[in-house]
Amino acid sequence: MSALNSIAGAQGGRGRPRQRGLRRLAVITGTVLAAWLAVTVGVRLAYADKILPGTTMAGLSLGGRSPERARELLAAALAREQSVRLTADGRRFVVRASEVGYRIDVPASAERARSAGRDGPLAGLWSTLASLSAPRKLEPVEHVNHRRIAERIAEIARAVDRPASTGALIADPNAVGMVRALAPRAGRTLDRADAVAAVVAALHDRRPGPVALSVQTQATVTQDEVQDVADRARAYLRTPVQLTGGQRTRTLTARQTVTILALERTPKASATAVRLGVDQGRVKQLVSTLARDLDRPPRDARIKAPAQPTSILDGQGDLRWRARRARVRVIPGGSGRGLQRAAAAAALANAVRGGRHTVALALKPVPPRIKTRDARAVTSLLGTFTTRYACCQPRVRNIRLIAEAVDGSVVAPGERFSLNEATGERTGADGYVRAPFIAYGKIVPSVGGGVSQFSTTMYNAAYFAGLRIDTHRPHSFYIDRYPVGREATLNFPDIDLTWTNDTPSPVLIRTATDATSVVVSLYGADTGRRVRAETGERTSLTTGGFAITVRRVLRYRSGRVVRQPYTTRYERPPPPE
Helix, strand or coil: CCHHHHHHHHHHHHHHHHHHHHHHHHHHHHHHHHHHHHHHHHHHCCCCCCCCCCCCECCCECCCCHHHHHHHHHHHCCCCCCCEEEEECCCCEEEEEEHHHCECCCHHHHHHHHHCCCCCCCCHHHHHHHHHHHEECCCEEECCCCCHHHHHHHHHHHHEEECEEECCEEECCCCCCCCCEEECCCCCECCCHHHHHHHHHHHHHHHCEEEEEECEEEECCHHHHHHHHHHHHHHHHCEEEEEEEEEEEEEHHHHHHHHCEEEEEECCCCCEEEEECHHHHHHHHHHHHHHHHHCCCCCCCEEEECCCCCCCCCCCCCCCECEECCCCCCCCCCCCECCCCCHHHHHHHHHHHHHCCCEEEEEEEEEECCHHHHHCCCCEEEEEEECCCCCCCCCHHHHHHHHHHCCCCCCCCCCCCEEEHHCCCCCHHCCEEEEEEEEEEEEEECCCCCCCCCCCHHHHHHCCCEEEEEECCCCCCCCCCCCCCCCCCCCCCCECCCEECCCCCCEEEEECCCCCCEEEEEECCCCCCCCEEEECEEEECCEEEEEEEEEEEEECCCEEEEEEEEEEECCCCCCCC
């Protein structure tokens, strides 16, 4: 027992010095912390409304300044507008801060200076103490508009950039050899992203420059390569180019040939970068000139038939019609020829590239629109119609003029006929005169008035021929000289009469006029169509007019019957003329 007490006493003796040391360390630490806290609190109290010591911005010492004074100093120091001088490939440019949306926010910068050293852990006490031992260099608050800077750099790039040029051959018919070489030129491209970054950095650092911008260069061919092609061109021009095609050979002189020669880039697999070739636009012009000499237009077969047929169809109400055999004569047509322009241009280009001086021009036959064998199928009067008018009125002149304009027209199989397209605008320069015309429900004088009677006559001729009527418009009120429900007005360019030749043979249009009537006759191949018009009863309208339905009954050679009703609404009675 006494031994154990002796051991414990010995250990207790050794532990007391350690405890005393720890107590001393705690006292020292507490003293330091108290001193640090006292100093920090003292500084914060002393600089409660001022910028902490050691704070600089834009080269200005702001420690101890009030925020208001700091704003004044910063505003004076940063008042001058910044601009940056740039150089790119020997050219000089200036970028001003205001034009690219760059600016220094002085109030925000002063606030940044005031807040410096007052943030962080322990309510900013540590940051305040740190600022006493190490100066704090702050950057002003800046606003950067990257989009506007990029736009300004794009303007500069458009002035700096240029594409690489392989050079060119210049035709000079008055010089010896008639060809000279234009030197090649390397391309260049401004590195836009690098330029934007350089401008932002220069504005940030307030460096006026000059700042060299990065420009990338694109290599091209050498002067020797271009000169070699020019020598080849001169050699090529010593021999005339012979063009074969048609019934004789044509010769291109050196003065003609030189205009189409050009420097061309060769395919990638070629050993050289450029070669002798042609200017495609000038080759097309030359081929067009050759075509005017080589082309021969075809001759359409001409169909002759009576303008005034022996069979007459006219009148109102129910009518029937079938094709009649007619006296038709055909004058044969013939094919023409045409230069194959794309092939000719390619042949010329290949000859120049290959150093050849003989070029075969391909010609192709051009068939007539109306072939003789098709014209000979026209044997019958498919449809005809006659309408009448009082003699000697001004409108009679207009009817005769439009009838003459379409007389002899031939509508090919499947072709669409437009009366407005065939005659164009009816004007005084063409001889048309003022006559009554329906406009907005009223009868008023107008140049070309009366042509609707011809349109109605043609409509009925196509109607009874059994042809496909595409577009027509009846008058807004009924005029008793026209077949009720079977009439068509006309006005250029918005109201038209159109029909399609849906037979396998051409259709010839013949017209005839006299002092009191106009006739339209359509000749073609008899396909066995028979037409009947069935006129319905008139139905009164509350507006004072009436509605009526007329049904076209088409019977084909096969026995098929098609019924095509069309209802016309005459909204009002006709006004007095």
